[in-house]
Amino acid sequence: MQFNTYIYTLAFLPITVLGYFLINKINSTFAKIYLVAASALFYIYAGIEGFKWLVISMTINYILASVLKKKKNRSILAIGVVLDVALLFYFKYTNFTIASINEFWHTDITVLSLVLPVGISFFTFQQIGYLVDTYRGETSENTILDYLLYVTFFPKILMGPITKQSELIPQFHDESKRKVSLDNLASGIQMFTIGFFKKVIIADTFAKAVTWAWNIGDFGQITAMDTFLVMIAYTFQIYFDFSGYSDMAIASATMLNIDLPMNFDSPYKAYSIRDFWKRWHISLTKFLTQYIYIPLGGSKKGKIRTYLNTMIVFLISGIWHGANWTFILWGVLHGAFSIFDRLTEKFRKNIHPALQWMCTFLVVSVLWFLFRAESITEWKNAMLHILAFQNTAISDGLINAFVLPESNFLIRVFHLTTLNDYVRGLWMSLFYFMAFVLCLGFENAYRKKQKNNVITAVFYALLFVFILTCIGSESVFVYFNF
Numbered sequence: 001m002q003f004n005t006y007i008y009t010l011a012f013l014p015i016t017v018l019g020y021f022l023i024n025k026i027n028s029t030f031a032k033i034y035l036v037a038a039s040a041l042f043y044i045y046a047g048i049e050g051f052k053w054l055v056i057s058m059t060i061n062y063i064l065a066s067v068l069k070k071k072k073n074r075s076i077l078a079i080g081v082v083l084d085v086a087l088l089f090y091f092k093y094t095n096f097t098i099a100s101i102n103e104f105w106h107t108d109i110t111v112l113s114l115v116l117p118v119g120i121s122f123f124t125f126q127q128i129g130y131l132v133d134t135y136r137g138e139t140s141e142n143t144i145l146d147y148l149l150y151v152t153f154f155p156k157i158l159m160g161p162i163t164k165q166s167e168l169i170p171q172f173h174d175e176s177k178r179k180v181s182l183d184n185l186a187s188g189i190q191m192f193t194i195g196f197f198k199k200v201i202i203a204d205t206f207a208k209a210v211t212w213a214w215n216i217g218d219f220g221q222i223t224a225m226d227t228f229l230v231m232i233a234y235t236f237q238i239y240f241d242f243s244g245y246s247d248m249a250i251a252s253a254t255m256l257n258i259d260l261p262m263n264f265d266s267p268y269k270a271y272s273i274r275d276f277w278k279r280w281h282i283s284l285t286k287f288l289t290q291y292i293y294i295p296l297g298g299s300k301k302g303k304i305r306t307y308l309n310t311m312i313v314f315l316i317s318g319i320w321h322g323a324n325w326t327f328i329l330w331g332v333l334h335g336a337f338s339i340f341d342r343l344t345e346k347f348r349k350n351i352h353p354a355l356q357w358m359c360t361f362l363v364v365s366v367l368w369f370l371f372r373a374e375s376i377t378e379w380k381n382a383m384l385h386i387l388a389f390q391n392t393a394i395s396d397g398l399i400n401a402f403v404l405p406e407s408n409f410l411i412r413v414f415h416l417t418t419l420n421d422y423v424r425g426l427w428m429s430l431f432y433f434m435a436f437v438l439c440l441g442f443e444n445a446y447r448k449k450q451k452n453n454v455i456t457a458v459f460y461a462l463l464f465v466f467i468l469t470c471i472g473s474e475s476v477f478v479y480f481n482f
Helices: 006-024 028-044 048-070 074-105 120-135 144-152 165-173 182-216 224-255 273-277 282-293 303-321 325-343 353-372 376-388 396-400 407-413 417-422 426-441 454-470
Strands: none
Touching (some): 006 028, 006 182, 006 224, 028 048, 048 120, 048 144, 074 120, 120 144, 120 165, 120 303, 144 165, 182 224, 224 353, 224 376, 273 325, 282 303
């Protein structure tokens, strides 16, 4: 079930919030059971086959965690981590491995018919973290109900944030959070609407431009300017897609009086790649740091080991994101640029911040294009096409991707008829301008103090209704595939 659908926004979320607080008046344990059941329903909506594997994974991990609480045995921990990684590898990388073998060794091994359980990358990492924390003695005496709620809690099971049990489970034991908070409801609705707008209006519009280019199938068939603008379009698509999701996830939890950790902190304001990764997918960065980078020695065993540990972490990040050589190279290049940042840290202090920002944004954009590419060759050819820059024309197909069905209505309301007639690509220009302004000129929605008054309520109500009218076919969040 996607956040940006009628069934979630108009049915599942309000019914779940209302039911949770009503049942909490009767019995808090029943309220937890209700929330687990609602979360299970939320997950089952994507397919019963995936839910079956989620149940198997949770059962095995809970049993192993229970054993680890009684006896801190490194072998038990290793078994749990290996089983989790094996399950993830089986579903996500088996066919990639077979395809790679077929390509390199010219064999003809048949790929398997596998249905990837949604959110497997997220709930696998979360359960690995739980096992490790249990081994370290950092978990409390949680019941099986606590564990089920920790893993399945619907706002974060599909695409994060990846949370530690110490961040989430105590909140469900907090009596002060069992009553309706009007402030949290209002703040949650406002943040949800902001995320809804980012996804449906901004991200999905940029997605149309990206889809237009890939539907042509060959970047040699479009101009260099088209290719460059499509690269920036994907940079904005994935930004507002993930930012919108993060806002909607945190907002959904906030309505239930549950605080999820910030997972997105204006990453396009970054002045370096290392700064970018402190802002993008924060929970994943923290997980990789706490459970891989630091155990490997972090930065305490000399420069060479620091650089090696950095590359290992980013290689794992690339592999985690997807089963394709493009993701592996994407991770390796991010690791290389992170090391470069360390090596040039003193030198960069003398460079103007604007230039640092421009270089970081360009590097991130080029690597996002690799992230989206079907193959490394496709990405390389597209980059060479941009560098040659032989044609600066902008195709009508790209321009038309930004013309919304609601455009004529907005033209009349804001009296843009004359401007629209004389400016070619008006809507495309407005979207790129709006994207830059929102990325760089505004505070993150998580940090922003939401105002609760009549004017604000009317504004968000009208915006929410407008977004509902703009929903077309269901569009999947980018990270839904991971």
